[in-house]
Amino acid sequence: MNRIAFHAEDDLVTRIARAIPCAPKTRRAISRAATRLRRGIGDDAAILSPNGKSDWVLSCDAFLENVHFLANLHPPDSVGFKSLARATSDIAAMGAAPRFFLLTLAIPSRHTGAWLDQFLKGMARAAHSLGIHLVGGDTTESSHISISVTVLGEVPRGRALLRSGAKPGDIIYVSGTLGRAALAWRWMSSNLGRNSGRKRMLRRWPQKRSLRRLLKPHLYPEIKVDLGLWLATNRMATAAMDLSDGLSTDLSRLCAASGVGARIVETSIPRASILPKLASMKEFAKLRLDPLDLALHGGEDYELLFTVPPSRAKLLRKAPGFSSIVPIGEIMSGKDIIIFDLKGRSSALPRGGWDPFRDK
Amino acid sequence: MNRIAFHAEDDLVTRIARAIPCAPKTRRAISRAATRLRRGIGDDAAILSPNGKSDWVLSCDAFLENVHFLANLHPPDSVGFKSLARATSDIAAMGAAPRFFLLTLAIPSRHTGAWLDQFLKGMARAAHSLGIHLVGGDTTESSHISISVTVLGEVPRGRALLRSGAKPGDIIYVSGTLGRAALAWRWMSSNLGRNSGRKRMLRRWPQKRSLRRLLKPHLYPEIKVDLGLWLATNRMATAAMDLSDGLSTDLSRLCAASGVGARIVETSIPRASILPKLASMKEFAKLRLDPLDLALHGGEDYELLFTVPPSRAKLLRKAPGFSSIVPIGEIMSGKDIIIFDLKGRSSALPRGGWDPFRDK
Secondary structure, eight states, X not given: OOSOOHHHXXXXXXXXXXXXXXXXXXXXXXXXXXXXXXXXXXXXXXXXXXXXXXXXXXXXXXXXXXXXXXTTTSOHHHHHXXXXXXXXXXXXXXXXXXXXXXXXXXXXXXXXXXXXXXXXXXXXHHXXXXXXXXXXXXXXXXXXXXXXXXXXXXXXXXXXXXXXXOOTTOEEEESSOBSHHHHHHHHXXXXXXXXXXXXXXXXXXXXXXXXXHHHXXXXXXXXXXXXXXXXXXXXOOSEEEEOSSOHHHHHHHHHHHHTOEEEEEGGGSOBOOOOHHHHTSHHHHHXXXXXXXXXXXXXXXXXXXXEEOGGGXXXXXXXXXXXXXXXXXXXXXXXXXXXXXXXXXXEEOOOOOOXXXXXX | OOSOOHHHHHHHHHHHHHHSOOSOOSHHHHHHOSSEEEEOBTBSSEEEEOOSSEXXXXXXXXXXBTTTBOTTTSOHHHHHHHHHHHHHHXXXXXXXXXXXXXXXXXXXXXXXXXXXXXXXXXXXXXXXXXXXXXXXXXXXXXXXXXXXXXXXXXXXXXXXXXSTTOXXXXXXXXXXXXXXXXXXXXXXXXXXXXXXXXXXXXXXXXXXXXXXXXXXXXXXXOOOHHHHHHHHHTTOOSEEEXXXXXXXXXXXXHHHHHTOEEEEEGGGSOBOOOOHHXXXXXXXXXXXXXXXXXXXXXXXXXXXXXXXXXXXXXXXXXXXXXXXXXXXXXXXXXXXXXXXXXXXXXXXXXXOOOOTXXXX
């Protein structure tokens, strides 16, 4: 039998509903949301009552075993945390407040015990920090873990941040250091299955503070919800999107949607620093990692990429997390995306979004 | 490389957006929907503008290879059609008009050619007949086909049909013949891989009208959207849900949600008839299929199960598809679900939802 029996499925739904926040609990949370939840888990579908003053933003995201994560390497609470965080990133990039989510969860029965508990714990932690509530879903048994998350967000009517509004002259910003998640993944995967001693090391990392800091951007990415909201509410950004597939790929998508080109400056791109301790490790040195390459093509940054007219750039200093917001170039007319190197030489930026499993 | 490269992924999104209706085209469709689509595919997320007069109903549903279908047996257009129809059934069961859907599609690269074209064709046909539009999604490469569909529907505020409103004395109805999908699946799977001659026969069935009629409920289920809408708009039903896991399982869920019991009459349950031609086939006879068993426990009927107070039962004759609506029993106080057989003997109805892949 390949599907979870109905009794087991009903039990599973109850377990999920208990583990993850399902309805706004505080009065503050309820009054903040213009849309009320009338009915959550337990019927055929969830019911929401929008008040007509907001727009609704909807997105879904798949997170699959052997594609986006490895069940024998990634801690289950990271799988839970990251699957929800990734899906919410698209909502944050539209400047919306994430409100509700639906979870499709297909797992092998051997994972319904401790693995599922940890998974739900991680997802609950992400839900709590993102201020988002589970309202429905579907569970089934399957040979591989397969997760799909649909997120709904709210934004004041007409204020959603699109990819398509960038104008020549606008300044291009990113919200933080790029390439950290890619660096973490390269570290993790370089040790993968080659050396059982390394495997033990991976299990130990939560104890080592420096390793924890290194791996966090890959395992527990932080989503810039507050910044997105602020940019939308204050009509600051002409275009915005989240950086999930690498700056080179995503900037070209934003430019294509806006019908513009861009020029960016290599030296201004905030990139991950490789700790001396790490750099001195033989195996790590063999990878010959280039922080700029990771920042341009690494992917999974979940930072915001956005454009602001020069006349409004000054106001940015009131933005949440302003200290890590960095201008990296400007929007140009035409279609070309140009990068200037250290010596001021320009070249076309190749679209080289990095795939975490390319070398598997 | 295990993920679809970004260029290929962008192309795939374009292909999907072209194949499946993405925005209401006619004025009638737009004015019918209280919620307008402001932005569909092509940005981080879809944007919708609700007008505050409707409630929104949301549901998601997984449809997985080797769990819900077999890639070497089920025609790809059926996989596309059924994955959307199944997900929409939950919305119809709430009495809502289905409006928009999001598609998460993970497929092996060998399926991105003809298989995907046929899949999209089937999904487009379902979308057209259900009056529903694709507004977003996520695509990725994976070793197995994994589909997750999120559907959004609209219902006049406060009118959604819940499982929880059934009262003692209410009459229990089903909207059509039960067990037909289970019968079709038993026919298909009984031939599975045992005899290559049979395999050829399976490929030939679209030409044979009697076989097409037999297999349709399993491959291309019809969703009772109009009936659900009518029941909600006219405040006819005190409780409703769709029959996806078999009458025995689903009736017990409805009763549990309403805090009531029920008694149903065996002879009144509309069941599939096994054609004499089929019944005379040796291999088929071996299965010893019992139409009542299929109707009670077969599953995948996607008919509506609903309860109506006796005082309103007369008005049901104005319902769409009234001729196939059948009363099968009544709601009782207490918790027991009792079935009366031909001879008037009563017994407890076992929850025996049938799993299409149990015997795999």
